[in-house]
Amino acid sequence: MEVAFKRIRRNWQLYLLFLPPLAYVLVFNYYPMYGAQIAFKDFNAVQGIWGSDWVGLKHFEQFVQSYEFWRVMRNTLLLSLYSLLVGFPFPIILALGLNYASNRFFKRTVQMVTYAPHFISVVVIVGLMSQLLNPRLGVVNRILEVLGYEAINFMGKPELFKTLYVLSDVWQNVGFACIIYLAALSGIDPAQHEAAIMDGGSIPRRMWHIDLPGIMPVAVIIFILGMGGILSTGFEKVLLMQNPLNYQTSEVIDTYVYKVGLVSVMPNYSYSTAIGLFKSLIGLVLLIGVNRFAKKINQESLW
Amino acid sequence: MLGNNIPQSLSDKTFLTVNYAILTLFALSVLYPLIYVISASFSSTEAIMQGRVWLLPVNPTLDGYKAVFEYRYIWIGFSNSLFYAVLGTALNVVMTILAAYPLSRPNLDGKRFFMLLLVFATMFSGGLIPSYMLVKDLSMLGTRWALIIPAALSIWNAIMMRTYFKTSIPGELLEAAQIDGCSDSKYLTRIVIPLSGPIIAVVALFCAVGFWNQYFAAVIYLNDKDMFPLQLILRDILIQNEVDLSMLSNVGEVDKRNGLRELLKYSLIVVASAPVLIVYPFVQKHFVKGIMIGSLKG
Known part of the structure; x- marks a missing residue:
């Protein structure tokens, strides 16, 4: 005990350095967790967070029984699963393809081009989509018209919302997401490939038996992270893509929390916080669960 | 890069050719929307309203950028x-x-x-x-x-x-x-x-x-x-379609006004993304490095 105390005293400068970030984390990460207790209370501004009356699980029950619950849950889960299932394989395929492009200039150029959209802001991406998909002036609809089809109001069709969201995400992020797989591929021992070539292994077979197992550990981690975030959809983008025509498929937990808590004419802090907390808790359980599962079957895990 | 010195079988050669073709197509499909927006931003309002822009600027003007600068x-x-x-x-x-x-x-x-x-x-x-x-x-x-x-x-x-x-x-x-x-x-x-x-x-x-x-x-x-940061102004203009045309000089008849509104959007997309996209090729390798360090388990 005394030894530890001595060590702490000798390292006092380190603790001093760590003080500002520690204070930041306590205030901006942990204090809101304390504030989240209003999910179990009927918050009113006069009594404050601590003083408001406890109501138990009232708000959670209200949410689960509400008319909105199934719609919002369904949209959130479908959108995330769709994003994960489509977004997960593309970067792997791109990385495998690029790995066999032996022309350096070509490889560089493709990488450069496909990374670029990653840095464009979400506002501009959605603005770009609505320009290109505009029913009257957008280039996509003009192409459709030239081909003899009717113009489609893409952004206003509820049944197209999820597909537009997912595909634009792939367009924006596939290049950047494949970086990590390319690095994993470059870490594979070339001797394995040489041996396989000597034995007459074709490229598809080498991809299957050497490359894929080589990037598996990375892929598992990325999949775990994706599953853990399954209730956290790209909130900002969903909000921007929402319009009165597509609410029925575009309302997700996060946008609902935002509307109930901050946009509505009668904002309900407690109810909104309860929904947010509900989401956070399930997300945490999912993350830990999937991680444990991955550890069991693959010896790969986040921590 | 793999197996460059070893004679390749016919099927592998075909595979590589197809691979190149798919990658090229993919890169083009990522590039096309970006090129289209740049071209549209340099076109004339009439060309935009009549839908005559496909790949390259039509009747090139700087009207869109002028509008952006005046806003x-x-x-x-x-x-x-x-x-x-x-x-x-x-x-x-x-x-x-x-x-x-x-x-x-x-x-x-x-x-x-x-x-x-x-x-x-x-x-x-x-x-x-x-x-x-x-x-x-x-x-x-x-x-x-x-x-x-x-x-x-x-x-x-x-x-x-x-x-x-x-x-x-x-x-x-x-x-x-x-x-x-x-x-x-x-x-x-x-x-x-x-x-x-x-x-x-x-x-x-x-x-x-x-x-x-x-x-x-x-x-x-x-x-x-x-x-407001730029992105919020952008949201108002690009997504909520709130363009205050009184800020722009010489807007005449309705047609022209609508055209200018559209042109302004294209130019704005370019102006807003340019700073990041111009810097990005120079710092690309740092980003890549960052991802690699970030993926190491500490």
């Missing part, structure tokens, strides 16, 4: 975003170093606890409303600080930097410095920081892009249009 709020937004990005990034870099360095030191008492504190905060959050109430209680609502202070540290960046410190700076340096009587803070400023240029660059870049591109914090925390 006052775009400039206000631009300078606001610059302010938020510069100040926010500077603060973030300092905070990240302060968080990362002590945690990178082996056998610092309480390190495991502090790490747990940080990691848990990345996995669980109090949510939107409690954070909003906090900003309100701190009287930052409606001020520029609301966009900077609550985003003063990204825990992911701190963990990434800590991994870099642990793996790239040899422990012998610390021992040698300590023998020479160097204090911890001096060691940090004289030795660790000068040796950490790449990771500091990566963190600064991630932050700057993040601040430049963010809009939601401004939606909930700000109400004075003179403080």
